[in-house]
Amino acid sequence: MQRRMYLVYLLVAALLVLAPPSAAAHEKWFVDDHEAYPVRYELIWSLPVLIGVLVSAALIGALVVLRRLAGGDNLFPRVWFLRRFDPAAPVVIAIQAAIAIIYTAVNLRLLAVNMVLPGNALGYLLAAAQLAVAFSLISGLWARAGAALLLLLVLAAGVLFGPLAMLEQSIFAGIGLYIALMGRGMVDPDRFEPAPALDRYRPLAPTLLRVLAGLSVAVLAFSEKLLNPELGVAFLREYPHFNVARTLGLAWFTDERFVLAAGVVELAIGAALIAGVLPRLVIFAMFVPFNLTIPFLPATELLGHLPIFAVMYVLTFHNPALRVDAPEGPTVEDTVAEAEGAAPAKRAGQAAS
Numbered sequence: 001m002q003r004r005m006y007l008v009y010l011l012v013a014a015l016l017v018l019a020p021p022s023a024a025a026h027e028k029w030f031v032d033d034h035e036a037y038p039v040r041y042e043l044i045w046s047l048p049v050l051i052g053v054l055v056s057a058a059l060i061g062a063l064v065v066l067r068r069l070a071g072g073d074n075l076f077p078r079v080w081f082l083r084r085f086d087p088a089a090p091v092v093i094a095i096q097a098a099i100a101i102i103y104t105a106v107n108l109r110l111l112a113v114n115m116v117l118p119g120n121a122l123g124y125l126l127a128a129a130q131l132a133v134a135f136s137l138i139s140g141l142w143a144r145a146g147a148a149l150l151l152l153l154v155l156a157a158g159v160l161f162g163p164l165a166m167l168e169q170s171i172f173a174g175i176g177l178y179i180a181l182m183g184r185g186m187v188d189p190d191r192f193e194p195a196p197a198l199d200r201y202r203p204l205a206p207t208l209l210r211v212l213a214g215l216s217v218a219v220l221a222f223s224e225k226l227l228n229p230e231l232g233v234a235f236l237r238e239y240p241h242f243n244v245a246r247t248l249g250l251a252w253f254t255d256e257r258f259v260l261a262a263g264v265v266e267l268a269i270g271a272a273l274i275a276g277v278l279p280r281l282v283i284f285a286m287f288v289p290f291n292l293t294i295p296f297l298p299a300t301e302l303l304g305h306l307p308i309f310a311v312m313y314v315l316t317f318h319n320p321a322l323r324v325d326a327p328e329g330p331t332v333e334d335t336v337a338e339a340e341g342a343a344p345a346k347r348a349g350q351a352a353s
Helices: 002-018 041-045 047-069 082-106 121-139 143-161 163-168 170-182 196-226 229-238 255-275 279-292 299-317 320-325 332-352
Strands: 112-116
Touching: 041 047, 047 196, 047 255, 047 279, 082 112, 082 121, 082 143, 082 170, 082 299, 112 143, 112 163, 112 299, 121 143, 143 163, 143 170, 163 170, 163 196, 170 196, 170 299, 196 229, 196 255, 196 299, 229 255, 255 279, 279 299
Parallel strands: none
Antiparallel strands: none
């Protein structure tokens, strides 16, 4: 058994090392005239898309093999201290999503900086709705109502900017459903998180979050790279140093090839998240491409990626035992209640002495 685990760790290291380098920047955020580069749906039958599908299938197949070698444990690799952070997951994802939403609202955007709202009553109303969602998520006051409003904002993005834009922001639908089912946490659930009927669906929350986040990543791989390589090339004209291969002297690795390679990688990551095979391992592989661009781009890159970082946190630390049966330790609410109950007794003891 020990030799098998050594083999598993060796295969994991090989997958992470041999994975093609990619930078997960959102081209639409940094190309001013991104609307001049429409999605070319006829490229769906092109060779890069076929390669992306084959690589995605190969990655999922490799993960299935690794899971079998790990004894069928879908939470591999298990790190003993990870489960201690799980109770804070709803708070982390709520606050990080709220910060990103505030940034788009005050700039009169809808959920993403490339979706510009009109400077009229409708635009200001949608911006105010985003601020209301953010206040609810940060404070924890009626967070489930705020999550429902967030779902409506995703639908509004589809109405105003088209179904493709709505699918690109499906990560916010995942966050909304996660908070609606799990609750915000660290507040009195009876006063500020009504709708106890939703509690029975809590086990579905991480799955919905993972699938919708994966869908968002996969759709963006198509809309900004595989079906729109010209947009990626326009981005590289502004930031040429992101084509690392060409910087290293590989002249044949043109900007277009780099964009398509990045699209293949992002599609594989999105498909792996949707498949749900060894999600922790997939998240570990995401850390490099999704953090690589932050030091080299404006603050929009960090603020816009806060929701995906929050999703990565939740899926990394998620422990089903703590969420469903809760036999392994107290939740945050239990800890707070215990501390509040112990405080009066402690003061009484000090007074008696």
